[in-house]
Amino acid sequence: MRSASPASRTRGSRRPLHNPAQHGASLNPALEEVSFCPRCGRDAQVDFPQRIHCPHCGYGAYYNPKPVSGAIPSDADGNLVLLRRAFDPGAGLWTFPGGFVDLGESVEDAARREVREELEIDVELGELVGVYSRSDERVVLIVFAATALGEPRTTEEATEVAAFPPDALPWDELAFWSTQAALRDVLRNP
Numbered sequence: 001m002r003s004a005s006p007a008s009r010t011r012g013s014r015r016p017l018h019n020p021a022q023h024g025a026s027l028n029p030a031l032e033e034v035s036f037c038p039r040c041g042r043d044a045q046v047d048f049p050q051r052i053h054c055p056h057c058g059y060g061a062y063y064n065p066k067p068v069s070g071a072i073p074s075d076a077d078g079n080l081v082l083l084r085r086a087f088d089p090g091a092g093l094w095t096f097p098g099g100f101v102d103l104g105e106s107v108e109d110a111a112r113r114e115v116r117e118e119l120e121i122d123v124e125l126g127e128l129v130g131v132y133s134r135s136d137e138r139v140v141l142i143v144f145a146a147t148a149l150g151e152p153r154t155t156e157e158a159t160e161v162a163a164f165p166p167d168a169l170p171w172d173e174l175a176f177w178s179t180q181a182a183l184r185d186v187l188r189n190p
């Protein structure tokens, strides 16, 4: 298990290209160091991080913040189930399950799938807790309240799993600003 030291926040950060706002990550890794058109292979015009356009064949693509869906499961006693992240960003720190919404699934599908992958339980989704977005972030986080259906366990993505009473959340060891904001919001509307 990785320890939750402040140093673990910066571990694994990459080259600070373009916008090192969070975790040293780029606002658009998909467009980094791209200079050729993916359709015709000739020189394209790249307006990083938002757009690529090819004057030769007319190919164009716009990039937007990526939706990430998460759920905060509560157990039968009203405790909130959190996991200690195995991987960067935020390795060794606590958060709730969440991940990128794939093409072909809804935001709700993604939240349920992520909980299954990270905690090996199903959840019943409840109210929308909030939407968390900042101009220096490449993701938009959408968070639902949820009821845990089963006993969560550790997985490849979660080195430790614990159910925290609402008055004993690990505020000093949370992975992201949005983790903190969403937990505050879910406690406001339990």
Ligand SMILES: [Zn+2]
Residues within 6 Å of the ligand: 037, 038, 039, 040, 041, 042, 054, 055, 056, 057, 058, 059
């Ligand atoms: Zn082209």
